[in-house]
Amino acid sequence: MSLVAGIDAGTQSVKVVVYDGATREVVASASAPLELDSREDGSREQHPSDWVHAMKACFDRFDADVRARIEALAVSGQQHGFVPLDAAGQVLAPAKLWNDTSTSAECGQIMDALGGPSRTIALAGNPILAGYTASKLPWTKRHRADAYARLATILLPHDYLNFVLTGQRWMEHGDASGTGWLDVRTRTWSSDLLKATDPDRDLSACLPPLVAHDAVFTISPGIANELGLPATAKVAVGGGDNMMAAIGTGCVTEGRLAMSLGTSGTLFAYSDTPVVSDTGAWAAFCSSTGGWLPLICTMNCTVATEQVARLFGFSTRDGDAHLHATPPGADGLVMLPFLSGERTPDLPRGKGVLAGLDPHNMSPAHLYRAAMEGATYSLKYGFDAFVAAGMRFERIVLTGGGANSAAWRQMVADVFALPVDVPKQAEGAAFGAALQALWALGHAQGDATSLPELVAEHVAVDPTQAATPDPARVAAYRAPYQRFLQHLDAVAPLYRPAPA
Numbered sequence: 380m381s382l383v384a385g386i387d388a389g390t391q392s393v394k395v396v397v398y399d400g401a402t403r404e405v406v407a408s409a410s411a412p413l414e415l416d417s418r419e420d421g422s423r424e425q426h427p428s429d430w431v432h433a434m435k436a437c438f439d440r441f442d443a444d445v446r447a448r449i450e451a452l453a454v455s456g457q458q459h460g461f462v463p464l465d466a467a468g469q470v471l472a473p474a475k476l477w478n479d480t481s482t483s484a485e486c487g488q489i490m491d492a493l494g495g496p497s498r499t500i501a502l503a504g505n506p507i508l509a510g511y512t513a514s515k516l517p518w519t520k521r522h523r524a525d526a527y528a529r530l531a532t533i534l535l536p537h538d539y540l541n542f543v544l545t546g547q548r549w550m551e552h553g554d555a556s557g558t559g560w561l562d563v564r565t566r567t568w569s570s571d572l573l574k575a576t577d578p579d580r581d582l583s584a585c586l587p588p589l590v591a592h593d594a595v596f597t598i599s600p601g602i603a604n605e606l607g608l609p610a611t612a613k614v615a616v617g618g619g620d621n622m623m624a625a626i627g628t629g630c631v632t633e634g635r636l637a638m639s640l641g642t643s644g645t646l647f648a649y650s651d652t653p654v655v656s657d658t659g660a661w662a663a664f665c666s667s668t669g670g671w672l673p674l675i676c677t678m679n680c681t682v683a684t685e686q687v688a689r690l691f692g693f694s695t696r697d698g699d700a701h702l703h704a705t706p707p708g709a710d711g712l713v714m715l716p717f718l719s720g721e722r723t724p725d726l727p728r729g730k731g732v733l734a735g736l737d738p739h740n741m742s743p744a745h746l747y748r749a750a751m752e753g754a755t756y757s758l759k760y761g762f763d764a765f766v767a768a769g770m771r772f773e774r775i776v777l778t779g780g781g782a783n784s785a786a787w788r789q790m791v792a793d794v795f796a797l798p799v800d801v802p803k804q805a806e807g808a809a810f811g812a813a814l815q816a817l818w819a820l821g822h823a824q825g826d827a828t829s830l831p832e833l834v835a836e837h838v839a840v841d842p843t844q845a846a847t848p849d850p851a852r853v854a855a856y857r858a859p860y861q862r863f864l865q866h867l868d869a870v871a872p873l874y875r876p877a878p879a
């Protein structure tokens with residue numbers, strides 16, 4: 380009986396799930412940690428070879444007979460990372476990641492060359508924000524001249540793993556929309572954006588072909604042998620981790636809203652048509668299923684809870700007790716959790732702020748709650764933009780590591796005043812990649828089942844993890860959320876660049 384695998388290269392780890400589509404069970408899963416090279420100037424880098432080693436370490440843990448039955452696989456990856464390759468396919472420099480804010484000056488320069496943020500959005504659907512791939516190119520030109528001179532291909536993290544698996548270079552529209560160079564309305568590269576990023580060369584020559592979401596490739600014999608996979612195994616196109624999590628959480632039809640509580644916090648909705656904000660209030664991304672995926676991303680989600688837990692010597696896995704010991708609003712303690720700079724709100728030079736301290740609330744439990752509330756309020760701030768634009772949702776499907784916390788699930792239900800569902804397969808992005816592989820394989824073999832139909836058959840929620848808004852707590856979070864916004868308004872000007 381055949382199996383499919385989903386590989387998710389997240390920020391903190393690579394995870395692999397092996398799924399049996401016939402029994403609808405995950406038959407094997409493994410994860411391997413990743414280090415992050417963080418520097419004072421906002422740099423956040425990883426070496427692509429670490430993703431490859433971590434992927435291999437995961438497959439090594441699976442029984443040989445499980446690996447030998449894998450017929451198809453797909454890769455999900457942290458979005459936006461800049462992987463520069465030379466003509467021979469060698470990596471030229473460490474990958475600057477989605478949470479790298481060292482290139483915020485370059486973002487301004489690209490948008491200035493285009494006539495400002497509004498003109499940039501008019502041209503391609505998104506402003507160029509710190510973290511998106513585009514600004515990493517001029518930064519590389521300035522700081523890594525040798526890599527720039529030898530640059531032949533730009534790939535994103537999941538594209539690089541696809542390249543390792545197949546020897547072929549391609550991009551699909553979902554993750555490509557996070558480069559900043561794709562005109563999301565036409566799903567083609569924007570020549571204006573490319574020229575503004577680098578007037579000295581034709582950047583389109585460095586971008587691999589864009590392929591449709593139903594394309595499949597064959598694994599290369601060498602890596603198939605190394606991973607213990609059949610030489611006939613197929614590799615589906617994969618996508619950005621949020622695009623894959625959209626599949627794994629069932630967010631593939633209109634009206635669905637999903638949230639991921641990982642290193643980043645994300646909130647995304649599926650749409651059959653482009654959903655562009657003319658003020659750039661959200662990221663107007665494409666999905667990896669042929670549609671669009673308007674998305675909110677915060678750079679500091681479990682970043683904040685992890686740091687506080689580590690400070691006080693406990694694990695986030697044991698953090699719920701601190702939530703139960705403190706009331707909504709953390710007795711007045713407010714955390715703006717912008718430890719890595721921030722994208723939502725757009726404050727790449729932002730820093731974390733702790734406000735409202737008094738003798739009563741200066742405790743580890745209050746700080747942990749304030750971090751979790753701050754991470755959740757940042758997502759609510761983005762959600763308010765969705766609502767202001769007329770979008771309406773009835774439920775939230777939650778995934779990512781933070782979804783393991785019952786207290787956080789309840790906090791999301793209460794802050795957003797919406798019921799929360801959690802899928803049975805907790806690793807939304809890896810599971811979504813496995814489902815994409817399952818669908819693409821069937822599709823290539825002539826199965827007419829649509830991707831949303833297949834997703835409806837395989838994504839089931841776990842009723843024991845559902846959370847329902849509690850009216851008293853919904854009310855209790857209103858004033859603290861407003862307090863968070865007031866502090867944000869007061870502090871934001873300190874972290875914006877001074878006018879020229």
Ligand SMILES: Nc1ncnc2c1ncn2[C@@H]1O[C@H](COP(=O)(O)OP(=O)(O)O)[C@@H](O)[C@H]1O
Pocket residue numbers: 389390391392640641642643681682684685695696697698778779780781782783784787
């Ligand atoms: N029970 C839990 N309570 C709170 N946070 C948790 C729990 N379990 C895992 N996490 C958090 O989930 C994070 C990892 O999430 P994940 O989605 O795997 O991240 P990424 O995809 O960015 O690598 C860790 O930082 C950890 O703090």
Ligand SMILES: O=C(CO)[C@@H](O)[C@H](O)COP(=O)(O)O
Pocket residue numbers: 389390391456457458459477478510557619620621641642643644645662676
């Ligand atoms: O930048 C974004 C989305 O635009 C992030 O969501 C990254 O895709 C990283 O994801 P995680 O490692 O937190 O899952």
